[in-house]
Amino acid sequence: MEASGFRCERCGAPLDVSPETIVAVCPYCGYPNHLSGNLKTEDIYIVPSLDKNAIAQAFWKMVEKDFDLKRMKGELEIVDIEGKYAPYWAGRVHVEGKVRYMVREEECESYTDSEGNTETRCHTVERHYTERVNETLRLMGSARRQVGEFGVRDMVKHYSKTNPAGKRLLDLGEGEWERVKLEILNTEMDEVQAKLMMHEDAIDVIRNRFDAKSDKIEEFDVRADEPEGLRLLLLPMWTVYYKHENSIFHAVFAGWDGKRVASVEPMPVWRRIQYLSGAVFGLLIGAAMGMGGSGWAFIGLILGSAISWHFGSKVLEGQRVERSGGILGDFVGGLKR
Numbered sequence: 001m002e003a004s005g006f007r008c009e010r011c012g013a014p015l016d017v018s019p020e021t022i023v024a025v026c027p028y029c030g031y032p033n034h035l036s037g038n039l040k041t042e043d044i045y046i047v048p049s050l051d052k053n054a055i056a057q058a059f060w061k062m063v064e065k066d067f068d069l070k071r072m073k074g075e076l077e078i079v080d081i082e083g084k085y086a087p088y089w090a091g092r093v094h095v096e097g098k099v100r101y102m103v104r105e106e107e108c109e110s111y112t113d114s115e116g117n118t119e120t121r122c123h124t125v126e127r128h129y130t131e132r133v134n135e136t137l138r139l140m141g142s143a144r145r146q147v148g149e150f151g152v153r154d155m156v157k158h159y160s161k162t163n164p165a166g167k168r169l170l171d172l173g174e175g176e177w178e179r180v181k182l183e184i185l186n187t188e189m190d191e192v193q194a195k196l197m198m199h200e201d202a203i204d205v206i207r208n209r210f211d212a213k214s215d216k217i218e219e220f221d222v223r224a225d226e227p228e229g230l231r232l233l234l235l236p237m238w239t240v241y242y243k244h245e246n247s248i249f250h251a252v253f254a255g256w257d258g259k260r261v262a263s264v265e266p267m268p269v270w271r272r273i274q275y276l277s278g279a280v281f282g283l284l285i286g287a288a289m290g291m292g293g294s295g296w297a298f299i300g301l302i303l304g305s306a307i308s309w310h311f312g313s314k315v316l317e318g319q320r321v322e323r324s325g326g327i328l329g330d331f332v333g334g335l336k337r
């Protein structure tokens, strides 16, 4: 991006900012320059990072541990290693209320007739439950607008699992900043927006929880309080770009412990063949079941095409995406911080 004319308040270095930027941390001295919003500097925390060499080692360790990559080890070459700090909002939301839901359960009874034969009869019953909700959720989400940035969301889950210690950006001495020297992605979401998202996501977290354990939510009366204890967390994130047969792949590592959080990896030829046979298998299932009868035909076709699609799409890509966590929402509940 072009220099925008903004300069660091402390050292005068030019700052790279966009119209969305809330906070721009100076790449030279580490001073957080506030451009809009009213975030206090004492609420910005930074998690220290490993250095580039350690990340290169972490990459080769990942290769060793991966069944497919290990076999291509000789053909892999690191092209570039890029470290960044990505900003995240973290906070607490208290939720309270009541949820009434229905679960279908199988109920079985055994009858013994006069001749001593036992027969078991089962039928489905609808059971109704009411539960109170009263808890505080810890939520966290990216403070960036580009949701597509690879690995940004995957960091959240790993953070909540490992809970690394952060320190206030204010308390980072200049010597320490010298060692950090990573690009810090600009914060583009202010507290007001972050609070709105947390508020919505808190309700979603609770709703999803009841969705998962019920057949139907009959009454959902849960309110979320104003989010509290908001802080901006700068998390170190490293991307290793590597080459395999003229294609570039990448893997994202958490800077505090060097764990791979997400990656796009080459797929070896024999693995592609394996997936392709999976696709053929799926079509065969579809066809075989299609011959079986009306009800099965439908299920068979769906199942078959789902299997084919699953494997087929993987072959087309010639690559696979690995993630340490599951699929994430913008904010994830249940953090320990």
Ligand SMILES: [Zn+2]
Pocket: 008, 009, 010, 011, 012, 013, 026, 027, 028, 029, 030, 031
């Ligand atoms: Zn500066």
